[in-house]
Amino acid sequence: MKLFREIIGHQENIHLLQNAISQNQVAHAYLFLGPKGVGKKTTALAFARTLFCSCPTGGDACGYCRFCRQVNERNHPDLHQISPTGSSIKIDQVREIQKKATIKPYQGQRAIFLLEQVETMTSEAANCLLKLLEEPNQEVSFILLSTQPYALLPTVVSRCQILSFRALSTAEITRGLKQTLNPEEKEIHLALALAGGSLGQALKITQDKQLQNIRDETLIMAYNLKKSTLNEICRQAEELAAFREMLAVRLDVILLWYRDVLLWQLTGNQELLLNQDHLPLITEEALFYSSDRLLNIISEIEQTQRYLNTNVNARLAVEVLLLNIQQGRYT
Numbered sequence: 667m668k669l670f671r672e673i674i675g676h677q678e679n680i681h682l683l684q685n686a687i688s689q690n691q692v693a694h695a696y697l698f699l700g701p702k703g704v705g706k707k708t709t710a711l712a713f714a715r716t717l718f719c720s721c722p723t724g725g726d727a728c729g730y731c732r733f734c735r736q737v738n739e740r741n742h743p744d745l746h747q748i749s750p751t752g753s754s755i756k757i758d759q760v761r762e763i764q765k766k767a768t769i770k771p772y773q774g775q776r777a778i779f780l781l782e783q784v785e786t787m788t789s790e791a792a793n794c795l796l797k798l799l800e801e802p803n804q805e806v807s808f809i810l811l812s813t814q815p816y817a818l819l820p821t822v823v824s825r826c827q828i829l830s831f832r833a834l835s836t837a838e839i840t841r842g843l844k845q846t847l848n849p850e851e852k853e854i855h856l857a858l859a860l861a862g863g864s865l866g867q868a869l870k871i872t873q874d875k876q877l878q879n880i881r882d883e884t885l886i887m888a889y890n891l892k893k894s895t896l897n898e899i900c901r902q903a904e905e906l907a908a909f910r911e912m913l914a915v916r917l918d919v920i921l922l923w924y925r926d927v928l929l930w931q932l933t934g935n936q937e938l939l940l941n942q943d944h945l946p947l948i949t950e951e952a953l954f955y956s957s958d959r960l961l962n963i964i965s966e967i968e969q970t971q972r973y974l975n976t977n978v979n980a981r982l983a984v985e986v987l988l989l990n991i992q993q994g995r996y997t
Contacts, residue, residue: 670726684725693827694802700831703866710809743772749782757790784810785817799825833863859940884919903985921967928960
């Protein structure tokens, strides 16, 4: 579990939280918004650790006192972490929060309730939480984490101090990977290509060796689309759809491939590419498509991804996508 000083990125948010602690102006409720895996929970726990620490220094927890160790070992009595039961946060969970919020903190001056994926709250749970937020208790702070703020009650959002967490840059993710796992360059390129700005996702990808082979196979397939026959495309669609659990990953690989081709075509800047280890193929691929066509391909892939989140025939959806890419190769 990280301290503030160990977190990569999000320095503006960290300074805001540190100032709130030093000025004794910690808000009753915070809403941390941003993509999955970019550091919202890590920052929330570092914030809690600093608030509980018996001897903080420089706006950060010491990391060694009993209270810091309790947070690290997930047994601090004043830190309550709530996540969805099944697919949602339910009314019974929020009622339990109501009960605990009326009890004085056991060890310090504040109890902290950390709610993950608050966009999954049922309407009953959201309304129950709203009542808690409308009646601030100076000894309680709520930290809500969400990737989908539009799914929250506006009245809940309005009662929180909002901190937005952006996707991390390739340099930040690379630094995080080297500090944690020290992977090979090829593994870093894979993580950058698939993580979508999420260090948490990049760490998972780097430790999954199977994904490297899947990524390479998928890139070669995308590269060969421009010269594939109708029968080959139908076979490729069937193979992709046969493993539905990996289909989303493969479509992400294809999407980021054409994104790189477009960026290389427009800028010629290798540093912007996520698949830098395939630069010769990207350079060759850029000769076959206009910028407008690449934008259309990217849009078509994103539309197919949305279709696959509904009850559609996966093979048919992928087949149509590959055919559309292949047939428009010179436009």
